[in-house]
Every structure is written in C-alpha cells, then in structure tokens.
Amino acid sequence: MSGLLPNVAVVNPLRNSGWNQMLLSCGQGTIFHSSNWAQLLADSYGYHPAYFLLSEPGAFGGCLPVMEVDSMLTGRRGVCLSFSDFCGSLVAGGDEFRLLFESVLGLGRMSGWRYVEFRGEQFLNRESPAKVFAHHILELSRDERLMHSRLRASNARNIRKAMKEGVTIETTETLQGVQDFYRLHCLTRKRHGVPPQPCTFFRKLHEHVISKGFGFTALARHNQVPVAGVICLHFGTSAVYKYGASDVRFQHLRANNLVLWEAIKRCAQCGFQSFSLGRTDLHDEGLLAFKDGWGGVRSVINYYRYDFATSQFVHQSDRDGEAFRDLFRKLPVNVLTMLGKLAYRHMG
Secondary structure, eight states: OTTSOTTEEEEOGGGOTTHHHHHHHTTOOOGGGSHHHHHHHHHHHOOEEOEEEEEETTEEEEEEOOEEEEETTTEEEEEETTTOSOOOOBOSSHHHHHHHHHHHHHHHHHHTOSEEEEESOGGGTTSOOSEEEEEEEEEOOSOHHHHHHTSOHHHHHHHHHHHHTTOEEEEEOSHHHHHHHHHHHHHHHHHHTOOOOOHHHHHHHHHHTGGGTTEEEEEEEETTEEEEEEEEEEETTEEEEEEEEEOGGGGGGTHHHHHHHHHHHHHHHTTOOEEEEEEEETTOHHHHHHHHTTSOEEEEEEEEEEETTTTEEEOOOTTTTHHHHHHHHHSOHHHHHHHHHHHGGGTO
C-alpha cells in the first residue's frame, strides 16, 4: 500500500493466530486491542480490521488498531476502535506513534475516508479533542478490606442494604446470563433515551469474548428475578466494566451497588491489577457521582477526530443526538430494539 511507511504493515488480527499472545508477551493491551474484540465487530457489523503494526527485527515494535466502517448512511471512516471506550496505540513513545499515525492518514486518504477517530490516544494530547469523557480506574487488591476501606460511606451503606434486602449475586459465563442481562439493558437504554444494541451483538459478545474466557456477567436477583447486572471484560492484567443495567422499579434495593462490588471483588481475586469503570459523559452528574464512590482515580478520555476534507483535527458537539432522546424515551422497548438493530451498523 503506497500510503504506508516502509516499516509499518497493515495486518488483520483475525488472520494472525498469535495476535493475543503477542500482546500478552509484551505486557500491553486491553480487551479492546484483542483479536476477540476485532472478531466481535467484524462478525456483528461487517467492519474491516486494519491494525497498523510497527515492525522491529525479532520484537514487537508497537501497534495502532483501526476498524474501517463503510456505511451508505454515514460514510467511510476509520475508528480506533468501534464501540470501545478507549483503544490507544501500544508504542514506546511519540516517535513510534508518529510512524503509525502517518500511515493511518496515508491509508485513509487512499481509501476515501471522511475522517479517522482516535479514542484515548495519549500522544495526541496537543491536539484539540472532538469529545471529552470522564474515566475512572480502580487499583485492585486481593485484600478485600483495603478495597472496602476506599469506598465512599454511602456506597458501603448501600451494599449492606442490598444484602439485608435479600439481593443475591450470580456470576456466570453462560449465554443465559447474557440474555438475562439483555432484558435489563433494553430497559436501561429506554430510560436513557438511546436504542439498545441488537440482541445478536450480545450473543456474539458471548460467543467471541465471554465464552473464550475474557469476561463474565454478574446478575443481582431479588426473589429469583434479575433486577440489576453488569458485564465485565478482561485481558492481560486489566478488567473493564463494559455494560451496566437495572430495572428502575427495584432501585430501592440498591442492587446496582452490590452487583458492581461483587464484580470488582471477583476481578481482584482473579489477579487483575486494574478495573476500568469505562467512559462517562461529563454532563451525567448522577453516574459521575456513582463512579466517584468506588475509590478510584478520575481522569479524562479524549476522543480526537481528524477530518480529511480539511486536513485537521475538528471538534464535535458533545450534545449530538440530544434532540432525539426525549422521543426515544417515549417509544416502546420493542420499537427501540428494532431501531437499534437497524442503526448500530452505521454508528460505529
């Protein structure tokens, strides 16, 4: 490819059986960098992996994962990485990143991309971000008392309340667990005014990620009824709280607190070193307050969008789509589910 620099190659991790092992051997990477996440996106939405690999003799020189999204409705572009909260480059420093970055731009120009989006790229911090999100990361420890001591008093109190109310927690790697979670997911997305991702996406999430040993579902039940849940994913030394959902009718039970606490404890006991609570909209004060209470460190995740028409980084309104949310909150769940099935392919 003429747009690439001589020591950069574009590879498809789905055709490289050693991709995950390469990431693990160099001590870098998250679930979003893995071939499992690439398989999920390719299988669910038909996206094309274009992972930029910096070659060094006998060693891993670095990589920058990109998905090419080609939509009749929203155009062709590159994303690092679709439906991930963050997926920055894995490189030693800025010089290595610049080689990968220039090759991404070269391929983008050659392929007719409208833009390329970088999610959580530390080496672009001098550029103006398109969007900014909050990010919480917890340091995990097998010492449960230490982690508990970091909790905000209200969180600890809510955990005790949920236990007193008879809420029980089940952690599972089964497809049934994902399906039970999906019902809660649809209710939560309706409450937020957003269509849910298709049910097929979650089935494939189980097939390509959870069933392969890279995640689990935790469900909170009251009288055997699922009332809250989380899906956590992990890879290497890091874990991430990817999806959370609940039935608002049971909010008084404080099951959300207990199910997340049990997920955190499980990840700590499994030996993971960090637990990401994912990205959070800076305007979502309630969710920010909830995540602030777990004893982690809050930082920011910057999303950068390089526009090929103007050859520069551009800003994107952080209130995009707000006009539709009130309407979506009024629609039945089955209608929202249908909209999600039609729309998400074009949104990545």
